[in-house]
Structures are given as C-alpha cells and as structure tokens.
Amino acid sequence: MTVLVFGGSSQIGHFLMPRLLAGGEPVLALSRRPRPAQAGVNWLQGALPADVPALPPLSAIISFGPLQGLADWLAQARLSDSPRVIATSSMSAETKRDSSVSAERKISRQLRDGEAALAAACTRHGCAWTVLRPTLVYGAGLDKSLTPIARRAMRTRLFPLPAGHGLRQPVHADDIAQAVMAVLDCPATSGRILPIGGGERLPAGEMFARVRRSLPQATVPVPLPVWLLQMARFALPPLRGPLSRLDSDLIADNGELQRLLGIRPRPFRPEASMWMSST
Template identity: 50%
Template structure:
C-alpha cells in the first residue's frame, strides 16, 4: 500500500488502451492512483481506487490531487476540467491525436469536423490551465496498437484469424508510424516529471516510419495463424466510397503519409518508442487493473 502522504494522480480513460499500461507505471512511480472510467476494471491491486462514472454529470473531489492525466476522450475531459477546481501547480497531461492536423483537409466532412473539434478542445484545455495556473502538456499520437482493443489494426487481425484471409490493400502508398500504447503510457508518466514539457503540444509517433505494404506484411506475420493475402484494389474501395457516400476520407488517407515528428518529445520527455514488431499478443485484450472496491460515482466522491 502506498503511504497516505504519496501524491495522488487522477487518471481518466483508465480502462482504455493506454490506461491499461499507464496505471502500473503510475503506481511504480510512487503515485496513489484514482482511476476513472465508465466501466469498472478488474480487482487486482489494493493501491488503486477505481471510480466508475460518466464525466458528463460527475463532480469528482480534487483535494490532494497532484496530477491529472487524460488518456480517454479529450472533449469530455476538458469539459470536466473547466468546471472542476484544481490547486495551482497541478500537472495536467492530456492525450489528443494527430488527427487534429492530419484530417483537417479530409474529403470526409465528418473527419474535418473531428479535426476541428480536437483543435477546439486542445485550445480550451490550454486556456483553462493557463487561467488556473495548471501546468499542461498535450500529446498527439499516431496509429495506436498494442492492447488489443484498437479500432484500426486489431479488427483486421481478428478478421484474418476468423477467415484465414488477409485483406491486402493494393495501391495504398502512404507512410505509417504505429505507436505502442505502452510507449504512450511511458510518455505520460515522463511528462509528470518533466517541467520543461509544460506548455507544449508534442507529437508522439512510433519508432519506425513504414510504407503501408510493410505495415500490412508485419501485421499479417503477427496474426499467429496462416493466412492467404487477398488483394483489395484501392480503386474498388474508392468506387464503393463514392457510391455509399461513406469512407472517402479513409480511402484518401491510404495514399497520404500519416507520421509524426518525435524530436521535441524525445528532447523533453526522453521519448524513444519501439519499432513496429508486433507479436500475436498485441491483438489480444490486456486485462484492466482496478482497486479492491470499485466505487460508483453519481455526483461526487471523496479522494482516498
């Protein structure tokens, strides 16, 4: 059990891909952890208090909080932050996305709206923190993998395992830079101890920039089962997107480079992400961690 004098880290999105790696890192760093998510985690650690709540209506007592980390939806977190009192000097680390810039010129109106919304909430977070004297850092990851719950690569692997067929997107030429969720968790933990990273928006991509074909080849090799590659021409996807009115932005980006510049994160956080060498375990859900008594939160709760 962490001493009662240990600082408290409030972690939002704790049951998500990054949160599952972040919680052990926080506890190892000496933090007492209050983990927040809409679904309770599994009971496994007496040093962790798990708060089950929807941020839209919850008010969480913030006395004794030394750091706040959000690795869940940025908009809900910022709206909570705007109405919650935090002591000056509290460290705030929030996960955004490279989609804030990469989807700004998408052919899909919904994706352009997503980009604008991410930028809006990044700016709101900055204004709120600056006004309250909070030290903020925003991280912008690329394609996240590693916890088996992402909506990009893991569904592809599950389809291949089920059918023994691996869709090969023929004609996709864009570069990709997948980043492991644990490397992002390490970046969050490092930001808490890096005053030089305060007031920064940092791009956090993976350790390799890969042609799309190489990405697909490594994913296919990591499925854990033998699969047959089935070419799917990009022209066919483009036609389907035009006829259905959906997915034009996705098809457009298959020919675009979606990468990040890790130089600033490397200098300020010591961020050195791993190369993209997935194994079959990357595509299986990692169990959540939780405290012995998950607490349902309606309107308020007290810190431990």
C-alpha cells in the same frame, strides 16, 4: 499527493497504471462501470464532464479520453491545488484538417478546439499542461484500427491487403505511457502539444503485411488493387476517408519528444499477443 487518471482501462492506461504504481504515488482512476479491485488503485465510478466524485488534493491529472469533456470538467472543478495536467489528442487534428470528407474535417476541428479549451481551463487553474498527439496506436488489443482487421482475418482466414504507398508510423501504447511518465518530471513540456509516432515509418501496404505475418494462424492474402479501392470510395461512404488516405503520409515528427523527454518509440514489430484483448 494523488494522481487522477481518466481512461485507466484504455489501451494506454493498460500500460500506464503499472508504471504509476511502481512510482509509489496513490492512484485514483475513474470508470463508467465498476472495475475489479486492483492493489494500489482506488477505482471511482463516474464519467466526464459532470459525474465526477469529490476528489482529494491531486498532484497530477492524466486523461486519455475526449479533450472537450476534460476541459468542461476542469472549467467547473474545484481543485485545492494546481495539479499537472497531461492529456492525449490525436494526429488526426492535423492529418484530417483538409480531408475531402466533411465528417473528418469536423473531427479535426473538434480535436483542435478541445486542445484549446483544455489549455484555457488549465490556465484558469494555474495548472501546467501538456498534450500528446499520437499517430495510430496499437499494442493492447483495444484499438479500433489494426486490431479489428487482425481479428476479422483470424475469423475468416482472409487478409485484405489494400494497395497504398503512404507512410504510416504506428506507435505502441506503452511508448505513450512512457512519454506520460516522462512529462510528469519535465517542466519544459508545459504548454506544449507534442506529436508522438512510432520509431519507424513504413508504407501502408507493409504495415498491413506485418500485421498479417504476426497472426497466430495462416491467412490467405487478398490484394485490393487501386481500381477496386477507387470504386469502394464511392460505393462505401464510411470508408471514403480512410481509403482516400492510403497514398498520404500519416506521420509525426518525434524531434521534440526526443529532445525534451528522451523518448525513442520502438519500431513496428507486431506480435500475435497484441491483437488479443487485455481486459
């Protein structure tokens, strides 16, 4: 049987693919653009939901892309078996549910709608499904949250340090990959949405400070006081949501993750290599 991966070149896919290959099963991976040859991986070119080539019998489908696209494809796909389906959503489904920014409330609603649509499509195929909801993901230099901040600081030699006491729980992409592998062998996770956060909760200000200390070159810290952040919330609409959450806790309860899968994510100990692109 074969494992199909959507998002094999993503930050989680970067760590998952070697783990799948070590398991010995054939791996198919879908990419929008041609990928270099990789031993043990058959790269297909296409995109969800409509542009997916014909597939062999599958033992599992793993996706790190948009949930709705996966659900739409599954709804019309012809599957000869009932493969295990594992997908990632985001804790934003909950943390942005009551955001003061309408665009963020929309994102939360889309995530929850995508989760529901995926569950319905899997049920129609008789597929067991599991959704992982990670917090802020880092570790492969491919994220769009901490990595851009780190790279900008390396270019400018200035590191903004916003005041913020809300707790953060960054999760390493490899810990999510480990969780995916564990789900493949754990029927008890079927039909569940599992939060997954890092192994440490820390204030937002300390999270940024650790990123700064991990950089390979010195940067000048630039503290951003509360009054300045409040002004920025009104002057810079795209930043209104993130700035408004600096004093809110954005965390996940790893209780079910640990009980069912035995996964205990690592604490936040960033290194310089984590901010360099892996592609």
